[in-house]
Amino acid sequence: MTATHHPPDLFALSDVRGPVLRPGDDGYDAEVAAFNLAARHAPDVVVGATGTADVVTAMRWAAATGTPVAVQATGHGANFPLDGGLLINTARMTDVRIDVGARTATVGAGVKWRLLLEASVPHGLAALNGSSTDTGVVGHVLGGGLPLLGRAYGFASDLVRSFQVVTPDGTLHETDADHEPDLFWALRGGKGNVGVVTSLVTELVPLSRVVGGGIHCAGEHAEPLLRAYADWAPTVPAEMCTGFTLLRLPPLPIVPEPLRGRFLARIAVAWTGEAAEAEGLLAPLRAAAPVEFDTVADMDYRQVDDIYQDPREPIPARECCALLRELTPEAVDTLLGQAGPEAGRDYPLLMVELRHMGGRLADPARVEDAVCARDAAYLLESVGVLAGPEAAVAVEAATAALYAAMAPHGTGRTMVNLHGTPGDADDRARAWTPETHHRLRTLKSTYDPQNLLRHGHTVPLG
CATH class of the missing domain: 3.30.43.10 (Uridine Diphospho-n-acetylenolpyruvylglucosamine Reductase, domain 2)
Incomplete structure (x- = not known):
């Protein structure tokens, strides 16, 4: 055109x-x-x-x-x-259509996961959202999408059947595995490098309830809880989706009780199996350290925001992540040394978290894609609140120190959605393998030769 x-x-x-x-x-x-x-x-x-x-x-x-x-x-x-x-x-583009028989959803570019779940869960169908349903479906999928239930079902991009996308020349494309497969490949894990997605069709999974919540201990007990978690996580079925989090929460009204003003160590749990089986599986974690409060219970899938309790109000934040190939005793020592109890309550990072990967996340994609996190055992993520210039300096220093210390245990890569502020071309490239990055650059040159889509986590022209 x-x-x-x-x-x-x-x-x-x-x-x-x-x-x-x-x-x-x-x-x-x-x-x-x-x-x-x-x-x-x-x-x-x-x-x-x-x-x-x-x-x-x-x-x-x-x-x-x-x-x-x-x-x-x-x-x-x-x-x-x-x-x-x-x-x-694209926030106004909020059309959602559920095809119950086909178990699919067609969603517009501005649809949040919450809106999709409200439409699908009453039919016994769930989507592969992340830890917060306030985020957008399309942006999540373009980065590959690490779902709350990823170990059980894989990456969110694995379930996408097709996209409607406008390339930078203003041409509207319908792409799937059989039509413009290179474009379809780049949109699943390659982020917004080749076009602006206006809608997508994704499969849904047959699920309406999960066992979910958090096992919370005082932060002073982080060491025994994390060591127990590191031993326990490799032994559980793929249906057990968990994360370990160190939380230093401010005494502000936006933080729900009983988290407000606390330093806590938490195991977040999402289990797709039977509730009785979950009790036995979680017993070693509950015995590892004194439990302050425990919210793990059977819940409607529309309540999953209660599991990780991500911020629901806008905040000024600095996030970062790294993919880990292991969680050895040495890796645990390093993480605790950086962000554990000895770092003090004034440690500037609001959250330091390990998400357990593996399971279906390690499976090859049914249709080749640009996701480069299938070899990771854990995701390390952090968030710091930039509450002023001094806080920003402290957050940046703590972030740099944490990831430098954990680098020996990493794959060398990140996930594009959680990478944080992208730096130079070499830093941005860490979200992909060299081969995938080269292919993205080549396709970028094909679909965006003017490099109009150059803001955010993008690749240079090939």
């Missing part, structure tokens, strides 16, 4: 049904706001897309004017601010 050339003004966006706003316009600040308050976007123009046609129009304008493009739905993935260019906000 040949783009029509227009002068670099907004008249070519007159067909957009949603708002088209410049700095200073009413509604501009709300339109560009991200969940991560550390990223304050300042695009030259923002398009509030109401559907696929608006995205096509916006991308054609960007291609004609050479304007760089960024995309935002929920703003959870905002890791550094956009300065200039065009921001396409």
